[in-house]
Each structure stands twice: as C-alpha cells, then as structure tokens.
Amino acid sequence: MLSRHHDPIAAIATAPGRGAVGIVRVSSPQDLTPLVAAVCGKALKAREATYLPFRDAAGAAIDQGLALLFPAPHSYTGEHVLELQAHGGPVVLQLLLARCLEAGREQGLALRLAEPGEFTQRAFLNGKLDLAQAEAVSDLIDSSTEAAARSASRALGGALSGEVGELRDALIKLRMLVEATLDFPEEEIDFLQQADALGRLSRLQQRLDAVLDRTRQGALLREGIKVVLAGQPNVGKSSLLNALAGAELAIVTPIPGTTRDKVSQTIQIEGVPLHISDTAGLRDTEDEVERIGVARSWEAIADADVILFLHDLTRVGQADYEAEDRLISDRLANVSAERILQVFNKSDAPNAAPVPEGALSLSAKSGAGLQALRQRLLQQVGWQATPEGLYIARERHVQALRRTREHLDMAQAVAHQQPPALDLLAEELRLAHDALGEITGAFSADDLLGEIFSKFCIGK
Numbered sequence: 086m087l088s089r090h091h092d093p094i095a096a097i098a099t100a101p102g103r104g105a106v107g108i109v110r111v112s113s114p115q116d117l118t119p120l121v122a123a124v125c126g127k128a129l130k131a132r133e134a135t136y137l138p139f140r141d142a143a144g145a146a147i148d149q150g151l152a153l154l155f156p157a158p159h160s161y162t163g164e165h166v167l168e169l170q171a172h173g174g175p176v177v178l179q180l181l182l183a184r185c186l187e188a189g190r191e192q193g194l195a196l197r198l199a200e201p202g203e204f205t206q207r208a209f210l211n212g213k214l215d216l217a218q219a220e221a222v223s224d225l226i227d228s229s230t231e232a233a234a235r236s237a238s239r240a241l242g243g244a245l246s247g248e249v250g251e252l253r254d255a256l257i258k259l260r261m262l263v264e265a266t267l268d269f270p271e272e273e274i275d276f277l278q279q280a281d282a283l284g285r286l287s288r289l290q291q292r293l294d295a296v297l298d299r300t301r302q303g304a305l306l307r308e309g310i311k312v313v314l315a316g317q318p319n320v321g322k323s324s325l326l327n328a329l330a331g332a333e334l335a336i337v338t339p340i341p342g343t344t345r346d347k348v349s350q351t352i353q354i355e356g357v358p359l360h361i362s363d364t365a366g367l368r369d370t371e372d373e374v375e376r377i378g379v380a381r382s383w384e385a386i387a388d389a390d391v392i393l394f395l396h397d398l399t400r401v402g403q404a405d406y407e408a409e410d411r412l413i414s415d416r417l418a419n420v421s422a423e424r425i426l427q428v429f430n431k432s433d434a435p436n437a438a439p440v441p442e443g444a445l446s447l448s449a450k451s452g453a454g455l456q457a458l459r460q461r462l463l464q465q466v467g468w469q470a471t472p473e474g475l476y477i478a479r480e481r482h483v484q485a486l487r488r489t490r491e492h493l494d495m496a497q498a499v500a501h502q503q504p505p506a507l508d509l510l511a512e513e514l515r516l517a518h519d520a521l522g523e524i525t526g527a528f529s530a531d532d533l534l535g536e537i538f539s540k541f542c543i544g545k
C-alpha cells in the first residue's frame with residue numbers, strides 16, 4: 086500500500102472528448118529526466134513551456150505540443166510533474182499516454198495509470214493541500230451553481246482550514262494549561278484559575294459554534310436538501326413539482342393514482358440545490374403497480390430532509406378525505422415533526438376551504454404562494470442567505486465539528502465538578518482535538534482517505 090503512494094503515475098488530465106487542448110500529466114517521486122529525454126527528445130528548463138514534437142518509440146512525432154516540467158517539490162503534487170499539452174483529441178491523448186507508459190518501462194520507471202484523485206491525494210500526502218482543501222478541489226470541479234463554485238474556491242484557498250486552524254490553536258493552548266496543571270498537582274486549581282481556563286473553554290465553545298454554523302451552511306450548499314412531495318392522490322403533488330421545476334416533468338391528470346414511479350429533479354433556490362421527488366399518492370389500493378409506487382413513496386419519505394405533506398383545499402373538511410389524511414398523519418407520527426411541512430394546495434379554486442391558521446397555502450396552478458414556499462424551505466433547513474464569504478463544506482466536516490463540540494461540552498461539565506477531575510478534563514480536550522484534526526486530515530484513517538479520493542475524476 087505504502088509503495089503505491091510512491092509509484093510514478095500518469096493520466097489524461099483533461100475531460101474526455103474533443104477539446105482545443107488536452108493534457109497528459111505524469112507525477113513521480115523519481116527524477117523524470119530520462120522520460121523527458123525519451124518523449125520530448127531533449128531536456129526541459131524548469132517550469133518553462135517548450136514547443137516540441139512528442140515522439141513515439143521509433144522517433145516519429147505523435148503530435149506537436151507544449152511540454153512543461155515542474156521539478157519537485159514545486160508542483161501541484163509536490164513531486165516531479167511533467168505535463169504534455171497536446172491537441173485535445175481523444176485518440177492523440179491516448180497515444181501520448183500509452184507512449185509515456187511505454188517510455189517509462191524502457192527507462193526503468195514503474196510508471197502506471199493514476200487512480201481517480203491520485204494526483205490530489207499526493208498533493209495532500211506531500212503537504213501541498215490539507216484534506217479539506219483537497220475535498221474542495223473536487224467540489225470546485227463538481228460545482229453546479231455559481232455560489233457553489235465561489236464557495237469551493239474559498240475552501241480551496243483555505244477558508245475552512247483557516248478557521249479550523251484557529252480553533253485548534255486555542256484548543257492546544259488550553260490543553261497545555263491543563264496538562265501542565267496535571268504535571269504540577271500542588272498548584273492545581275490556582276493555576277487553572279489564574280490562566281482563566283474556564284473562560285478560555287467557554288470562548289472556544291462559542292467560536293466553535295460560529296464555525297459550525299458556517300460549515301453547516303457550506304454543507305447545505307454542497308449537499309442540498311432532499312424534499313419529498315407526499316399526500317393523498319390528486320392533491321396536486323405532480324403539479325407542484327412541475328411548478329417548482331418550471332417544466333412539465335410529471336404527468337398531471339384529474340385521475341387519482343396517476344403517478345406511480347418516483348419522479349425526481351434538482352432545482353436550486355438561491356444557489357442551494359433542492360432535490361425534489363414527486364411520489365405516488367398515498368392510499369390503500371388493489372392495483373399491484375400502484376401499491377409498489379406507494380411503498381416507494383414511504384421509502385422516499387423516510388429518506389427526505391423535508392416532507393411537504395400536501396392537502397387539497399377543495400376537499401378539506403370532507404369526512405372521507407379527512408379520514409384518509411388522518412391515516413397518513415398516523416403513519417407519519419414516527420417521523421420527526423420538524424421534517425414535515427403542511428402545505429394546502431389549490432388556493433385558486435372557487436370552492437377552496439379557508440386555510441388553517443398559520444399554514445402554508447398555495448396554488449400549483451396559478452403559482453400563488455410558491456415564493457413563500459421556497460423561502461419556508463430554506464428557513465426549514467436553517468439557510469441564512471449570506472453566500473458572501475461562505476466556504477463549501479461537507480457533512481463529514483459538520484459531523485467532526487459536532488463531535489468536537491460534544492467533547493468540549495463534556496470538558497465543561499467535568500471542569501465544573503468539585504473538585505474537577507483534571508485527568509478527565511485533559512482526556513476530553515484531547516478527544517476534541519482529535520475530532521477537529523479529522524477535518525484537515527491531521528488525524529484521519531486510511532479508509533477515509535480512500536473513500537474521499539475515489540470520488541474524484543481520473544487525472545485529478
């Protein structure tokens with residue numbers, strides 16, 4: 086395993102398909118001069134683009150392009166990096182890549198194809214990027230909105246890492262105080278009081294909460310919100326999906342039981358991705374196909390961040406309709422109430438019943454109330470509309486900060502015991518430190534790294 090991290094690697098760095106320019110990239114801890122000589126036919130000056138023919142084994146030109154050599158450690162990966170910038174045709178680039186692998190073998194280099202994310206993993210292992218920055222590289226490439234791209238770029242620039250670093254420094258100071266007190270038991274309580282250890286701990290908790298808040302926003306921007314449209318047949322779920330998406334995605338008819346398959350679409354509200362699913366109307370049915378659809382609806386409900394429980398104002402108050410709604414409510418009882426939003430549809434209908442106090446009402450048909458629904462959805466997941474200065478983050482970071490917070494809370498509790506158990510206090514602070522370290526990868530398991538980098542595209 087370890088040696089894999091030291092193999093020279095090669096890949097096409099540009100997107101598959103045709104392009105103006107395409108790049109084959111090689112990264113190697115060993116000197117690349119022999120490979121350069123074989124493929125480029127001459128030596129390259131460091132970090133200087135040189136126009137030349139790339140040669141096959143027989144010396145014939147595969148293409149004419151720019152070659153760039155970044156000697157270690159001044160490169161993206163921190164290793165020796167060679168870039169061959171050729172014309173961006175898929176066949177040319179495959180030939181060039183194959184030629185590099187072949188020339189590597191001739192020159193006794195164990196050059197192999199790079200795995201997804203392996204260049205960036207090397208950058209991480211060689212200290213060019215921390216783990217949060219490496220993740221931001223992938224998030225930048227995968228960004229689907231401008232807000233996400235700008236935030237990913239800020240994270241790549243070290244915005245999250247910087248905030249985590251400040252927390253870590255404050256935590257280290259506190260740990261030093263406590264550990265020193267442990268080492269000199271005679272002076273114990275005084276020492277901690279003099280240095281205002283408790284005050285430091287409280288301030289650290291406050292700062293952590295602020296970072297946690299921003300990180301949660303950043304994670305929302307990356308992961309988005311899973312919203313499911315649920316309710317009885319014919320209440321207008323598919324109509325609402327179409328209205329929110331601004332396209333006729335799902336079939337709408339006056340026939341109850343129209344939707345069977347789950348129809349999903351991602352839209353965005355203020356840059357926050359919203360993954361909406363329209364599902365089969367919830368009811369008992371003899372129809373085999375519809376029953377499967379209803380079962381899927383319940384699965385989607387279990388999986389959603391927010392459930393829009395849709396009601397039909399033209400039927401509210403009717404005994405059979407209300408009885409069906411109660412059946413659904415009963416079954417939703419084991420879903421936490423914060424995840425459920427009650428929404429009353431068809432407010433435009435002449436026979437619409439009055440809307441219950443404080444409830445959301447809208448018309449999927451006319452669009453009335455849709456804007457309020459969008460705002461309510463953002464509010465529901467705690468989005469504060471301040472994308473400026475925001476950095477992209479992942480659920481993993483949020484979890485690590487939450488664990489840090491839990492250990493600081495425990496530390497706080499221990500510190501208030503009379504007399505405080507200093508060894509327990511020290512232990513909780515150490516655990517808080519470890520949890521924080523997972524974010525930047527100061528402290529991270531191999532399988533976590535594997536999981537993160539395997540999601541990258543090839544050549545990155």
Ligand SMILES: Nc1nc2c(c(=O)[nH]1)N(C=O)[C@@H](CNc1ccc(C(=O)N[C@@H](CCC(=O)O)C(=O)O)cc1)CN2
Pocket residue numbers: 155158159160161168213
């Ligand atoms: N052609 C090309 N464009 C690219 C990349 C690349 O690898 N090749 N990148 C990669 O994906 C990104 C840029 N990332 C890079 C990061 C560091 C270094 C580098 O040479 N770092 C040195 C020197 C720094 C300096 O002069 O300030 C170093 O860290 O020591 C190069 C590219 C985006 N554009």
Ligand SMILES: Nc1nc2c(ncn2[C@@H]2O[C@H](COP(=O)(O)OP(=O)(O)OP(=O)(O)O)[C@@H](O)[C@H]2O)c(=O)[nH]1
Pocket residue numbers: 317318319320321322323324325336337338339340341342343344345364365366367430431432433434447448449450451
């Ligand atoms: N007046 C009015 N009619 C609506 C509104 N929304 C939906 N409808 C009508 O209600 C009927 C059912 O709409 P759908 O969107 O298919 O309802 P659904 O909840 O997806 O139904 P199933 O797929 O059967 O579960 C259709 O005839 C729609 O035109 C609305 O806001 N106002």
Ligand SMILES: [Mg+2]
Pocket residue numbers: 322323324335336337343344363364366
């Ligand atoms: Mg439907």
